[in-house]
Amino acid sequence: MTGDQITQPYAVEGRGLVKTFGDFRAVDGIDIAVPAGSIFGVLGPNGAGKTTLLRMLLGIIDPDGGDRTLLGEAEPLKMARQVGYLPEERGLYPSMKAAEAIAFMGALRGLPLRDGRARARELLAGHGLEASADKPIRSLSKGMAQTVQLLGTIVHKPRLIVLDEPFSGLDAINQGKLEALIRREAASGVTVLFSTHVIAHAERLCERIAIVAGGRIRFEGSVSTARDRLRPQVRLETRASDGPWRSALPPDARVDGNIWQFALPDGGIEPLLKALVDGEAGIESLSIERPGLHDAFVAIAGESAAREMGRADPEDAES
Amino acid sequence: MNETLRAALVIARRDFSAVILSKTFILFLLGPLFPLIIAVFAGSMGQQIDNAASRPAVGVAMTAGDIDRLNAARARLAKQIGEQALPDLRPYPANSDPEAALAGKDGKAVAMLSGTLAAPRLTGKAADVQQFQGDLSLMISMARAGTALPDTRIETRIVAASSGSEQQSRLLTGRSAQVLLFLLTMLLAGMVLSNMVEEKTNKIIEILAAAVPVDAIFLGKLIAMLGMSFVGIAVWGLTALTGYAFFMGTSFPMPTPAIGWPMFVLLFFLYFATAYTLLGSLFIGIGAQASTVREVQTLSMPITMCQVVIFFFASYAVNRMGEAPEVAAAIFPFSSPFAMIARAAQSDAIWPHLLAIVWQLLWVALIIRIGVRLFRRNVLKSGGGGRKRLFGRKAGPAA
Numbered sequence: 001m002t003g004d005q006i007t008q009p010y011a012v013e014g015r016g017l018v019k020t021f022g023d024f025r026a027v028d029g030i031d032i033a034v035p036a037g038s039i040f041g042v043l044g045p046n047g048a049g050k051t052t053l054l055r056m057l058l059g060i061i062d063p064d065g066g067d068r069t070l071l072g073e074a075e076p077l078k079m080a081r082q083v084g085y086l087p088e089e090r091g092l093y094p095s096m097k098a099a100e101a102i103a104f105m106g107a108l109r110g111l112p113l114r115d116g117r118a119r120a121r122e123l124l125a126g127h128g129l130e131a132s133a134d135k136p137i138r139s140l141s142k143g144m145a146q147t148v149q150l151l152g153t154i155v156h157k158p159r160l161i162v163l164d165e166p167f168s169g170l171d172a173i174n175q176g177k178l179e180a181l182i183r184r185e186a187a188s189g190v191t192v193l194f195s196t197h198v199i200a201h202a203e204r205l206c207e208r209i210a211i212v213a214g215g216r217i218r219f220e221g222s223v224s225t226a227r228d229r230l231r232p233q234v235r236l237e238t239r240a241s242d243g244p245w246r247s248a249l250p251p252d253a254r255v256d257g258n259i260w261q262f263a264l265p266d267g268g269i270e271p272l273l274k275a276l277v278d279g280e281a282g283i284e285s286l287s288i289e290r291p292g293l294h295d296a297f298v299a300i301a302g303e304s305a306a307r308e309m310g311r312a313d314p315e316d317a318e319s
Numbered sequence: 320m321n322e323t324l325r326a327a328l329v330i331a332r333r334d335f336s337a338v339i340l341s342k343t344f345i346l347f348l349l350g351p352l353f354p355l356i357i358a359v360f361a362g363s364m365g366q367q368i369d370n371a372a373s374r375p376a377v378g379v380a381m382t383a384g385d386i387d388r389l390n391a392a393r394a395r396l397a398k399q400i401g402e403q404a405l406p407d408l409r410p411y412p413a414n415s416d417p418e419a420a421l422a423g424k425d426g427k428a429v430a431m432l433s434g435t436l437a438a439p440r441l442t443g444k445a446a447d448v449q450q451f452q453g454d455l456s457l458m459i460s461m462a463r464a465g466t467a468l469p470d471t472r473i474e475t476r477i478v479a480a481s482s483g484s485e486q487q488s489r490l491l492t493g494r495s496a497q498v499l500l501f502l503l504t505m506l507l508a509g510m511v512l513s514n515m516v517e518e519k520t521n522k523i524i525e526i527l528a529a530a531v532p533v534d535a536i537f538l539g540k541l542i543a544m545l546g547m548s549f550v551g552i553a554v555w556g557l558t559a560l561t562g563y564a565f566f567m568g569t570s571f572p573m574p575t576p577a578i579g580w581p582m583f584v585l586l587f588f589l590y591f592a593t594a595y596t597l598l599g600s601l602f603i604g605i606g607a608q609a610s611t612v613r614e615v616q617t618l619s620m621p622i623t624m625c626q627v628v629i630f631f632f633a634s635y636a637v638n639r640m641g642e643a644p645e646v647a648a649a650i651f652p653f654s655s656p657f658a659m660i661a662r663a664a665q666s667d668a669i670w671p672h673l674l675a676i677v678w679q680l681l682w683v684a685l686i687i688r689i690g691v692r693l694f695r696r697n698v699l700k701s702g703g704g705g706r707k708r709l710f711g712r713k714a715g716p717a718a
Contacts, residue, residue: 061699108326
């Protein structure tokens with residue numbers, strides 16, 4: 001399901017991707033296209049197939065069916081030097097020093113070690129971790145180690161950054177820092193593709209999203225398009241609780257005391273306002289709200305998937 | 320530079336530094352010294368025990384005259400064939416009962432010679448009788464002949480070389496090199512088994528697999544461990560040579576191999592490298608399937624036994640140059656380095672070694688490829704549904 005059309009070249013493309021583990025079809029014919037230079041979020045509850053999709057796109061695993069291109073290359077590992085990847089399961093060598101670990105991750109992707117070491121110190125200093133540059137990873141806090149790994153993901157200045165659940169396990173301050181880093185990278189022309197089960201992050205960061213549930217893409221397009229799939233919501237508070245004006249409200253309007261909530265009628269707000277005034281409803285307040293991405297997600301992926309998203313990581317969901 | 324090799328060297332460098340700079344590496348280097356110290360002590364104690372226990376003694380219950388003649392004959396014989404080759408003679412009273420003497424608690428004689436020189440009688444257990452009968456017959460004959468038996472003088476002519484002797488000597492060199500190669504491979508290659516566990520335990524494997532081909536991970540780890548092994552061998556070798564030079568002087572007792580020492584040493588290192596990488600590539604492939612150290616430990620025993628069997632096979636073939644078992648041992652990849660180093664001691668032809676090294680390296684590549692494929696399928700859970708060639712990217716539309 002595609003929300004809208006774009007004209008930029010794609011940094012990542014997948015067509016008809018299928019991956020089965022035993023009897024379980026983790027990815028079931030996914031089409032995805034990530035425009036170059038965009039921040040693209042893959043949303044879905046745990047077990048939706050997000051990680052499997054990213055791993056296939058990166059070439060860590062091969063799909064059972066379908067095609068993929070990464071920065072225009074059908075064999076993703078050939079573009080590894082231009083890609084940065086932060087896996088969901090974070091991992092570093094515990095005895096390695098922080099700067100050395102970042103330089104090593106850069107070296108894996110073709111950055112000479114000397115350059116990597118110098119850049120590692122710059123990046124650590126830029127994130128307030130210069131004092132930790134020569135400390136072994138095992139002596140760092142979890143948050144610091146995660147930052148080190150993130151810096152190792154960008155040390156070689158990739159054209160594409162892929163982050164699998166990057167906010168998972170970070171406190172609110174570090175989540176904010178990560179959001180800023182993603183925005184900075186995107187502003188410099190880097191494509192950022194990340195998966196998350198926290199809708200708020202995607203809503204704040206992404207230009208485009210793909211909603212994944214049950215191994216399939218339920219929606220792909222801009223956040224705005226996703227939200228536009230739902231009609232704006234009207235919130236009305238009246239002094240009167242009954243009267244002829246009530247026939248102007250949609251039959252599925254929800255009521256809580258004298259507060260009414262319903263989708264904006266097809267005819268717009270003016271006929272409704274007229275009916276309320278003529279019917280002496282006594283308008284206390286009236287607001288029209290554009291639906292959030294969460295509402296769009298519920299409408300697209302279903303209530304159960306939305307509940308899964310909330311349940312997956314309550315701390316993240318709250319942030 | 321080829322991308323796989325470049326990436327392999329990055330991983331090798333990391334692994335090599337991590338091992339060499341760790342405190343446990345000191346223990347690793349000291350490890351072989353422990354058995355050496357034990358061997359020195361055991362050897363010294365053994366020698367003392369040997370001296371104290373002396374050789375087996377045969378009790379002689381004869382007249383004093385006969386015993387003197389027998390001792391004189393023994394002394395003459397010992398000059399010719401060596402003291403160690405003859406049993407000691409222990410005098411007993413002439414009227415001693417041989418069976419009672421053997422049954423007695425003193426237990427100094429293992430057999431009893433009684434009667435006279437003209438009619439001697441040997442009493443003892445069957446095995447002891449069989450062992451001493453020949454020597455005692457010789458002594459008694461000489462004692463009876465006395466000075467009437469002349470010494471035979473053999474004129475000697477010394478030649479520089481004897482092909483039969485050289486073959487035997489080179490066989491010894493070949494066998495020794497084979498044993499050393501096996502010991503080093505067995506000691507060092509087993510460590511590769513657990514090499515992927517760290518990456519899997521610390522979740523680093525995902526980062527590596529996303530950045531470089533899995534082949535490069537395997538190859539890098541092999542290069543690192545091979546490098547570490549060479550450091551160990553260099554340290555142990557230099558220590559051994561220094562120790563030898565200090566205690567024994569500069570002459571080297573091993574017979575010169577047919578191919579010459581410099582080439583033989585070079586081939587030894589090359590065959591160690593191939594034997595190590597052959598086993599290592601197999602081990603790393605098997606070890607990569609294991610998810611815990613316990614699984615690795617369980618795997619190590621059957622693998623060690625397989626190594627021993629392969630060594631026995633190569634060892635059996637060593638003195639059958641050119642025969643079917645030796646050719647088979649040279650062709651079978653896992654025994655090939657052992658068979659070929661023994662061949663280098665016995666034959667000066669170079670080309671079979673070039674051929675063998677290329678052959679062994681081909682097998683290393685093949686085993687790594689199989690290991691990588693299994694790793695991708697079983698550990699990374701990739702490629703389960705697609706048909707893929709062993710070499711190259713894909714054969715079917717699915718992959």
